[in-house]
Amino acid sequence: MAITGLPGGRAASIPLMGHETEPTMFELSVAGRSAAQLRTTGVPTRSLAEMVGATHVKDHAVEMADLSERDLVGHFTRLSHRQFSVDLGAYPLGSCTMKYNPKFCDAVAADVALNGVHPGAPAALTQGWLALLADLEEKLCAITGMTAATLQPAAGAAGELTGLLLMRAYHASRGENRGRVIIPDSAHGTNPASVTLGGYEVTTVPSNERGLVDLEALRGALGPDVAGIMLTNPNTVGLFEEEISEIAAAVHDAGGLLYYDGANLNAIVGVVRPGDMGFDIVHMNLHKTFATPHGGGGPGAGPVAVSARLAEFLPGPKATRMADGTFDWVAPARSIGRVHGWHGNAMVLARALAYIDVHGGDGLTRVAQHAVLNANWLRQRLAGTLPAAYDRPCMHEAVLTATSLKAETGVRGLDVAKALLDEGFHSPTVYFPLIVDEALMFEPTETESPQTLEALAQAIESIVARAATEADVLHHAPHHTPVSRVDEARAARHLIATEDAAARG
Amino acid sequence: MADYLPHTDEEVRDMLDFLGLNSLEHLFAHIPSAVRLSGGLDIEAGLSEPDVAAIFAGYGAANIARATAMTCFAGAGAYDHEVPAVVKALGSRSEFVTAYTPYQPEVAQGVLQAIFEYQTLVSRLSGLPIANASLYDGATALVEALNMAGGATKRSRMIISSGVHPHWRAVARTFAAGTGHEIVEVPLRDGLTQWHSVDTSDAAAIVAAYPNYLGVVEDLSEARALASAAGGLFVVAGDPVAAGVLKSAGDWGADVFVGEGQPFGTPLAFGGPYLGLFACTMDQVRRLPGRIVGETIDSNGRRSFVTTLRAREQDIRREKATSNVCTNQTLMAVTAAIQLGWLGTSGLRDVATRCAEGAHYLFDATTAIEGVEAVSSQPFLREFALRLTRPAADVIADMAASGVLAGVAASALAHGGDPSLDEIENVLIIAVTEKRTKVELDAYVELLRKAVA
Numbered sequence: 001m002a003i004t005g006l007p008g009g010r011a012a013s014i015p016l017m018g019h020e021t022e023p024t025m026f027e028l029s030v031a032g033r034s035a036a037q038l039r040t041t042g043v044p045t046r047s048l049a050e051m052v053g054a055t056h057v058k059d060h061a062v063e064m065a066d067l068s069e070r071d072l073v074g075h076f077t078r079l080s081h082r083q084f085s086v087d088l089g090a091y092p093l094g095s096c097t098m099k100y101n102p103k104f105c106d107a108v109a110a111d112v113a114l115n116g117v118h119p120g121a122p123a124a125l126t127q128g129w130l131a132l133l134a135d136l137e138e139k140l141c142a143i144t145g146m147t148a149a150t151l152q153p154a155a156g157a158a159g160e161l162t163g164l165l166l167m168r169a170y171h172a173s174r175g176e177n178r179g180r181v182i183i184p185d186s187a188h189g190t191n192p193a194s195v196t197l198g199g200y201e202v203t204t205v206p207s208n209e210r211g212l213v214d215l216e217a218l219r220g221a222l223g224p225d226v227a228g229i230m231l232t233n234p235n236t237v238g239l240f241e242e243e244i245s246e247i248a249a250a251v252h253d254a255g256g257l258l259y260y261d262g263a264n265l266n267a268i269v270g271v272v273r274p275g276d277m278g279f280d281i282v283h284m285n286l287h288k289t290f291a292t293p294h295g296g297g298g299p300g301a302g303p304v305a306v307s308a309r310l311a312e313f314l315p316g317p318k319a320t321r322m323a324d325g326t327f328d329w330v331a332p333a334r335s336i337g338r339v340h341g342w343h344g345n346a347m348v349l350a351r352a353l354a355y356i357d358v359h360g361g362d363g364l365t366r367v368a369q370h371a372v373l374n375a376n377w378l379r380q381r382l383a384g385t386l387p388a389a390y391d392r393p394c395m396h397e398a399v400l401t402a403t404s405l406k407a408e409t410g411v412r413g414l415d416v417a418k419a420l421l422d423e424g425f426h427s428p429t430v431y432f433p434l435i436v437d438e439a440l441m442f443e444p445t446e447t448e449s450p451q452t453l454e455a456l457a458q459a460i461e462s463i464v465a466r467a468a469t470e471a472d473v474l475h476h477a478p479h480h481t482p483v484s485r486v487d488e489a490r491a492a493r494h495l496i497a498t499e500d501a502a503a504r505g
Numbered sequence: 506m507a508d509y510l511p512h513t514d515e516e517v518r519d520m521l522d523f524l525g526l527n528s529l530e531h532l533f534a535h536i537p538s539a540v541r542l543s544g545g546l547d548i549e550a551g552l553s554e555p556d557v558a559a560i561f562a563g564y565g566a567a568n569i570a571r572a573t574a575m576t577c578f579a580g581a582g583a584y585d586h587e588v589p590a591v592v593k594a595l596g597s598r599s600e601f602v603t604a605y606t607p608y609q610p611e612v613a614q615g616v617l618q619a620i621f622e623y624q625t626l627v628s629r630l631s632g633l634p635i636a637n638a639s640l641y642d643g644a645t646a647l648v649e650a651l652n653m654a655g656g657a658t659k660r661s662r663m664i665i666s667s668g669v670h671p672h673w674r675a676v677a678r679t680f681a682a683g684t685g686h687e688i689v690e691v692p693l694r695d696g697l698t699q700w701h702s703v704d705t706s707d708a709a710a711i712v713a714a715y716p717n718y719l720g721v722v723e724d725l726s727e728a729r730a731l732a733s734a735a736g737g738l739f740v741v742a743g744d745p746v747a748a749g750v751l752k753s754a755g756d757w758g759a760d761v762f763v764g765e766g767q768p769f770g771t772p773l774a775f776g777g778p779y780l781g782l783f784a785c786t787m788d789q790v791r792r793l794p795g796r797i798v799g800e801t802i803d804s805n806g807r808r809s810f811v812t813t814l815r816a817r818e819q820d821i822r823r824e825k826a827t828s829n830v831c832t833n834q835t836l837m838a839v840t841a842a843i844q845l846g847w848l849g850t851s852g853l854r855d856v857a858t859r860c861a862e863g864a865h866y867l868f869d870a871t872t873a874i875e876g877v878e879a880v881s882s883q884p885f886l887r888e889f890a891l892r893l894t895r896p897a898a899d900v901i902a903d904m905a906a907s908g909v910l911a912g913v914a915a916s917a918l919a920h921g922g923d924p925s926l927d928e929i930e931n932v933l934i935i936a937v938t939e940k941r942t943k944v945e946l947d948a949y950v951e952l953l954r955k956a957v958a
Contacts, residue, residue, distance in 0.1 A: 018615075021807055021808055022614075022618060024618065024621070024622055024625075025622050025842070025846050026622070026625065031850075033849065034848075034849040034850075034851050034852055035591070035846070035847045035848075035849065035852075036589075036847055036848045036849060036851075036852030036855065036856075037589070038587060038852075038855060038856065038859065038939050039587065039939065039940050039942065040942075041859065041863065041939070041940075041941065041942045041943055042942055042943035042944065043859070043862050043863045043866050043941075043942070043943045043946065044862065044866060044943075045858075045862055046861075046862050046865060048750055048858060048861065051861050051862075051865050051884070051886070052722050052751065052861070052884045052885070052886055053722075053884045055724065056722050056724075056751050056752055056884065057750060057751065057752075058750055058751055058752055058753065058756070061850050061851070061854055062629050062630055062748065062749055062753070062850070062853065062854075063629060063850050064626060064629070064845050064846070064848060064849050064850045064852075064853055065622075065626075065845070065846050065849065066849040066850055066851075067846050067847075067849065069591055069847070072591060072595070072843065072846045072847055073591060073594075073595065075846070076595040076598070076619070076843055076846075077595070077598070079614070079615040079618055079619055080598045080600035080601060080615050081600070081615070082613075082614035082615040082618070083600040083601065083604055083612070083613055083614065083615025083616055084600075084604060084609070084612035084613065085599055085600045085601075085602070085603040085604040086599075086603040086604070087599040087600070087602075087603045088599075088600065091605065093605055093608070096605050096606075098605055100509055101602070101603050102509055104554045104557070104558075106597070106602070107558075108557075108558070108561050110597075111561065111562075111565055112571060112572050112573055112772075113562075113564075113565025113566065113568055113571040113573065114561070114564065114565055114568065114571075114774075114775065115772040115773065115774045115775070116571050116572025116573065116772060116773060117568050117570055117571050117572070117773060117774075117775045118570060118577055118579040118583055118585070118773045118775075118910060118913075119583050119773065119774075119775050119776030119777075120579050120581050120582075120583065120913040120917060120918070121570035121579060121910055122570075122898065122901060122902065122905075122914075122917065124569070124902065125568070125569040125570035125575075125905055125910070126568050126569070126570055126775070127567040127568070127569070128563070128564035128565055128566065128567030128568040129564065129568055129775050131564060131567065132561075132564045139548055142546055142547045142548050143546060143548070145542075154641035154642065154645065154777065154778070154834075155641065155830075155831065155832035155833070156831065156832060157819070157829040157830055157831045157832065158641060158645070160829065161680070161683065161829060164683065165679065165680070165682055165683055168682060168683065169682070188820070189818075189819040189820035189821070189822075189823050189826070189831075190819050190820075190829050190831050192819075192823040192824035192826075193819035193822070193823060193824060193826040193828065193829035194829040195824060196824045196825070196826075196829075197652070197680070197683050197684060197828075197829055198683040199682070199683040199684065199685060202823075202824045240535060240536050242535060242536070242537060244537075244540060245537065245539055245540060269546075270542065270545060270546045271533050271536070271541065271542060272533075272536055272540050272541055272542055273542055276540050276542060277540045285832075287832065293599075293602045293603045293836075294603070294604065294605050294606070294832070295601065295602055295604070295834075295835050295836025295837075295839075296601055296602075296604040296605070296606070296607065296613075296616035296619075296835040296836060296839065297604075297605070297606040297607065297616065297638070297796065297832060297833055297835030297836075298606075298639070298641075298778070298832040298833040298834045298835045298836065298837075299777070299778030299832075299834050299836060299837065300832040315679070336679055336682065337675055337676070337678055337679035338644070338672055338675040338676045338679055339645075339676060339679055339680075340641070340642060340644060340645070340676065340776075340777065341582065341642040341643055341644035341645070341670070341672050341673060341676065341765070341776065341777075341779065342583070342642075342672065342775070342776025342777055342779075343775060343776045343777065344776070344777055345641075345777035345778040346774055346775035346776055346777045346778075347774045347775070347777065347778060348777070348778055350561070354557055354561065356548065357551070357552055357557045357560060358507050358508070358551055358552060358553070358554060358557050359507065359508055359551045360507075360548060360549055360550040360551030360552065361545050361546030361547065361548035361549065361550065361551075362545065362546075362550050362551060363507060363508040363550075363551035364546060364548070365545060365546065366508055366510060367508065367510070369529040369530075369532065370510050370512060370517075370529075372532045372533070373512075373517065373520055373521070373524075373529060373532060374520075376524055376532060377520045377523060377524065380523060380524055381523075392535075393532070393535060417609075418609075418611070421609060421611055421612055426609065426612065427608075427609050429608075432820070446510055447509055447510065447511065448511070449511035449512065449516075450511075450512065450516050450519075450520060476804060478611050478612075481611040481612050482611065482612070482614050483610070483611055483614055483803040483805075483807055483809045484611065484803045484804045484805050484807075485611065485803060485804045486610045486611065486801055486802070486803045486804075486809040486810075486811045487801045487802055487803070487804070487809075488610075488801065488811050488813065488815075490801045490802065491799035491800065491801035491811050491813040492799070492813050492814055492815070492816075495635075495790070495797075495799055495813065495814065496799055496800040496801075497621070497624050497628075497635050497636070497797050497798065497799050497800075497813070498621070498624050498625040498628045498634070498635065498636070499621075499622070499625040500625060500628065500629070500634075501634070501635075502800055
């Protein structure tokens with residue numbers, strides 16, 4: 001396919017702006033400067049020692065950074081120029097679903113009638129919020145094919161641990177003490193870490209030569225001590241687990257539960273529902289599938305939806321519609337308790353609901369279709385440049401491998417990823433999943449245009465073409481970003497995690 | 506029908522042609538039909554943005570307690586502080602908002618340096634040498650502290666003052682089901698933790714609140730001594746605004762500080778996203794949960810920042826990781842750094858002092874009302890608890906009719922029988938921030954007088 005018109009999406013290397021080292025706010029600080037302006041209250045002043053007692057009062061001020069408002073604006077604006085983002089350009093970071101975040105959803109969350117509400121205000125005074133949360137729960141259940149959900153978990157990993165505690169509560173209610181949870185060797189690292197915190201042992205099952213769960217190995221690992229299995233489907237190599245019904249039957253026959261890691265839900269919304277595949281517990285990453293902005297590493301939101309037999313164990317209290325049409329907080333009958341200080345990352349939840357409402361059932365299905373279309377197009381487009389790890393149709397992400405490139409030129413997957421920054425694109429995820437050698441995991445998402453995909457493909461072709469003659473240049477890429485390759489080993493060896501540890505002169 | 510997809514119909518056809526497919530549905534042909542969804546999702550068709558905005562305006566209007574309609578005296582871990590235009594503007598810059606976790610430091614120096622500055626600020630507030638890049642909220646930060654203590658001591662008995670926010674204790678109980686930790690909640694009398702009432706000898710952690718959820722500022726010397734005697738970690742769950750004027754966790758000898766960072770630039774937001782603060786001694790750095798940003802240099806010798814000590818984390822260490830945290834609350838951490846940059850040294854102190862002045866003014870006036878008495882005779886900073894003649898929830902409902910959110914009912918946070926309070930039903934917890942004027946405080950007093958008459 002010939003893509004014409006201007007290529008889009010290049011932004012990682014911005015000439016000029018963002019290339020100067022920025023002083024820290026502490027280096028910019030001048031004692032005595034202040035930007036703060038507080039309300040005139042008319043409240044009488046009193047001494048702290050009189051109010052709380054001298055033993056509690058600090059004998060010196062805690063030093064912050066003292067800046068004028070103008071310096072504050074300059075500092076953080078210049079820092080922002082040293083930062084890549086979805087708004088700036090394509091961000092095909094596999095497994096992270098870095099799609100465009102609609103500004104409308106941010107505007108919804110900026111409404112003071114939502115974000116100016118205290119979480120401890122009584123239900124009678126916060127009916128709008130409770131209605132919103134109940135509506136979102138219903139829609140997330142419709143999307144996943146489940147019965148009920150908790151909106152409390154603040155991120156995917158929090159959802160995983162919540163799900164494992166639900167698994168534990170379910171088995172305990174049946175008087176069963178099961179100690180192991182199975183995860184495939186292709187799983188995200190959060191899965192085994194959550195299993196440990198859930199009080200379980202990890203049993204790893206291998207993938208087969210097709211990149212899928214080895215059903216026979218799984219059957220061999222199952223037993224009366226297995227609490228369940230955690231699966232991502234499509235899995236982390238971007239492939240759909242076609243034997244999912246057989247996997248579900250095997251796990252259920254052994255008395256175990258199926259946990260769905262929703263990291264890759266974007267591939268299947270409106271096409272397949274986890275509930276219909278036999279899953280009992282599902283977490284969703286709203287900051288992935290439902291486009292809430294990731295904030296440079298959070299906030300996210302990781303609601304957990306469950307099948308009917310697990311609903312009574314969900315965290316609570318939950319926003320619930322009462323018989324008279326009003327809403328109240330109700331704890332499920334055998335709730336495992338709270339997993340968040342309040343009601344979850346409410347503003348993230350509101351954004352996700354706005355996104356769902358704009359798209360509707362039909363629009364969400366198109367999202368999945370276009371995400372899979374873009375990934376497959378990119379995989380096919382690059383087939384002669386960087387082959388796919390598994391030569392078959394992928395879902396929303398394409399896992400390519402630089403094994404032969406490395407063998408022929410010495411240029412590694414990491415070099416390709418870093419060189420892409422110079423070409424104006426964010427890197428793909430590298431060296432994950434662990435079962436693929438020299439993995440480069442591209443997730444273009446549905447919101448990138450064909451022109452951007454073509455520009456990305458051409459950039460990769462150009463890097464690979466240069467590998468034979470300019471390997472050394474690529475080993476040291478990127479060259480045109482705000483900083484070049486950073487010395488990670490030095491950071492770990494000489495830990496400087498604060499300005500004070502740096503002890504600047 | 507609305508979406509944000511760029512593809513024209515013709516482009517979709519061309520791309521499908523390139524793949525040798527006839528339709529978008531064929532992309533999913535390898536998925537067994539037995540599990541395919543037929544008939545589409547049971548969700549209404551998409552609406553335009555203005556149509557959805559109208560729905561959300563309805564939700565907003567039904568929130569009687571919204572800030573524009575009600576003066577807020579509720580606290581209990583979530584505070585109505587000033588967030589100036591400059592902080593909102595900088596904190597909503599899309600370079601910060603729409604970035605992912607800084608996995609490629611060459612194009613993420615903005616977020617990385619902002620986190621480094623945030624870590625410095627948290628370290629100074631806590632009086633401890635190292636802070637992480639944030640956790641979900643105060644409650645889950647407490648859980649991480651307990652896990653750190655379990656790892657450090659190979660023990661499981663967690664002694665927690667019931668002055669720690671009831672929701673935080675509830676969260677700790679929930680996660681203890683997985684870790685096997687024993688959660689022991691120590692009762693309060695007159696707002697003070699009765700440490701001697703429990704056996705602390707084999708404690709993995711001793712957790713004190715500073716101030717506690719009833720507002721009381723407790724002397725932490727006894728708790729520190731008990732932790733030392735037991736060989737457990739001393740954890741202080743603190744209010745970071747109070748840390749602007751009160752002794753720091755480090756001053757009290759804490760091994761770990763956890764806190765709720767919402768007061769620094771994050772709106773009330775119905776409880777989230779907030780900001781879990783976490784700092785500790787260098788002894789525990791290898792057990793620190795979540796991300797840490799460290800300073801280093803790039804290949805040209807320029808100062809650079811990068812996530813470091815990565816070998817602790819879940820994506821490397823998997824089932825042996827110190828925590829499962831991946832996504833945290835970076836944007837709130839960046840915002841906190843901006844807000845503290847706006848406040849500066851004197852502004853932070855001013856805010857904490859003004860909160861205290863307002864709270865003490867209101868305490869003096871309300872406790873003079875017949876039928877209103879202080880729950881505790883102990884010192885407090887910016888929040889206090891009153892015992893009324895009626896259920897606090899009813900008083901809140903009455904005062905709400907006059908546009909005042911009177912506080913948080915203790916019974917909304919904890920159940921009867923909670924070790925922090927004898928009779929919880931009539932207890933009202935009131936917080937005053939630097940935003941509350943004398944006129945508002947005086948009006949509050951009159952409304953409360955009527956409500957308890």
